[in-house]
Amino acid sequence: MPDIVVMFFLLGLVAGALRSDLEIPKAAYDVLSLLLMLTIGLKGGMALHGNLSVELFAELMVVAALGFVLPFVLFPVLRYVVGLNVANAASLCCHYGSVSAGTFAVAMAWVEARSLPTGGEVTLYLVLLELPAILMGLWFYRRFSGERTRDTGSIPLWQETLTNRSVVLLVGGVIIGMLYGYANGDKVTAPLTEAFSLILALFLLEMGLVASETLRRLRLGDWKLLVFAVAAPPLMALPGLLAGAWIGLEPGNLVILATLTASASYIAAPVAVRHAIPDADIGMAMLASLGMTFPFNVMLGIPLYGLFAGWLTA
Numbered sequence: 001m002p003d004i005v006v007m008f009f010l011l012g013l014v015a016g017a018l019r020s021d022l023e024i025p026k027a028a029y030d031v032l033s034l035l036l037m038l039t040i041g042l043k044g045g046m047a048l049h050g051n052l053s054v055e056l057f058a059e060l061m062v063v064a065a066l067g068f069v070l071p072f073v074l075f076p077v078l079r080y081v082v083g084l085n086v087a088n089a090a091s092l093c094c095h096y097g098s099v100s101a102g103t104f105a106v107a108m109a110w111v112e113a114r115s116l117p118t119g120g121e122v123t124l125y126l127v128l129l130e131l132p133a134i135l136m137g138l139w140f141y142r143r144f145s146g147e148r149t150r151d152t153g154s155i156p157l158w159q160e161t162l163t164n165r166s167v168v169l170l171v172g173g174v175i176i177g178m179l180y181g182y183a184n185g186d187k188v189t190a191p192l193t194e195a196f197s198l199i200l201a202l203f204l205l206e207m208g209l210v211a212s213e214t215l216r217r218l219r220l221g222d223w224k225l226l227v228f229a230v231a232a233p234p235l236m237a238l239p240g241l242l243a244g245a246w247i248g249l250e251p252g253n254l255v256i257l258a259t260l261t262a263s264a265s266y267i268a269a270p271v272a273v274r275h276a277i278p279d280a281d282i283g284m285a286m287l288a289s290l291g292m293t294f295p296f297n298v299m300l301g302i303p304l305y306g307l308f309a310g311w312l313t314a
Helices: 004-017 026-048 054-081 086-097 101-113 122-145 157-162 165-184 186-194 196-215 220-246 251-262 268-276 282-313
Strands: none
Touching: 004 101, 004 196, 004 282, 026 101, 026 122, 026 165, 026 186, 026 196, 054 086, 054 122, 054 220, 054 251, 086 122, 086 268, 086 282, 101 122, 101 196, 101 251, 101 282, 122 165, 122 251, 122 268, 165 186, 186 196, 196 282, 220 251, 220 282, 251 282, 268 282
């Protein structure tokens, strides 16, 4: 049986396929996503309380390096194997080089259900992998299209990405949790962390509905993109698994890192791409990342990465 939170995603997927009138109001979805990001940050920060070290800094530098390396592999594959134009190849490079907070939350629930040890630094993995990948994807667009990325106003792209609400809540939650720990902040943190699974289940219900709607765009001509969207996650998990094993990550941390490198963004990356690569097809990116890769990772990918992580740490 899949984890119960995954069943909520399947419920949304089936309800959407049947064209049910089930829907989660946008305001409720916004609240759920905000609570999810904040809770993830708090949980990570509390685990970091009193556990900072030089070894942790070195570990995080390796993770950040993955955020720069993965786009260099993705762009030529998207451009010459999948056959996308420069704008769409750069767009999907941003999406697939970046990470999915929703997939991260499911992976966290998966490792906790199996009592695999994890550290609070896994929340920082999420942030460290997101920004470099988006910046690299936009650099590819500027380098190979002969155009400058669109000026988003007086705010530089890196600043706009760092001030994205998901990043603010994740980093802010980490700092608050790290300062107060489990004991001093439990009046606020305990209700959120105890309700984490419920928040995640409702979030995944909405993701199932959205994924079902996205999948209705499927066309026979999209077959190369669809093959990429399903084949990429297990292949992209390998750098995370190998790098994590090399630096000696605990099994839980290793599963989380592999899941993140295998995931694709459908929140932060679309916002950045919409502003900076105006001729990219955002719908195509969402079809691949949310319609195909997200369901694959939630239902099949995470257990697979857990199996690989077990072999590497045995």
